[in-house]
Amino acid sequence: MAAVDPDNEATFKVIEIPSALKATREPQETVLKEAEDCGFCGDTLFAIKLALEEAMSNAVKHGNKCDPAKRVTIRYAVTDERLVVVVADEGGGFAPESVPDPTTRDRLPLPNGRGIMLMRAYMDVVEYRNNGAEVYMMKRKPEAEDRAAQ
DSSP states (O other), rough: OOOOOOTTTOOOOEEEESSSSGHHHHHHHHHHHHHHHHOOOHHHHHHHHHHHHHHHHHIIIIIIOTTTTTTTEEEEEHHHHHHHEEOOOOSSOOOGSSSSSSTTTTTTSSOSSSHHHHHHHHSSSSEGGGTTTTEEEEEEOHHHHHHHHH
């Protein structure tokens, strides 16, 4: 297989897991290990971990409604410059713009909606596709990490 290319999803590595929260751990560790091997570190690895954890958790809980017959697919590419990850579920999707702002006074005590906000805060690009059943995320390696790796 050709090298992964973050601009060509046909080259992405693919991991498929059952719709269970415990199944999300191994793909998260795999993606983070590859990111670390490519020189991502510190706060950037934390950002990737948090966003990936939120995306997979949302896919299992909200997209697939914890249905064991449904799967979550993680496609990703990691290079020395950036990481791209796409998390897809088999649910009907959702409209991200319809999720209320979790930082408003009346929403602060509620546990819903923070995941989307966190993914947007920690990743450089977050796009919902396939009617919201798929989230595309990209994180560039900061220049400081590039210099430290040299």
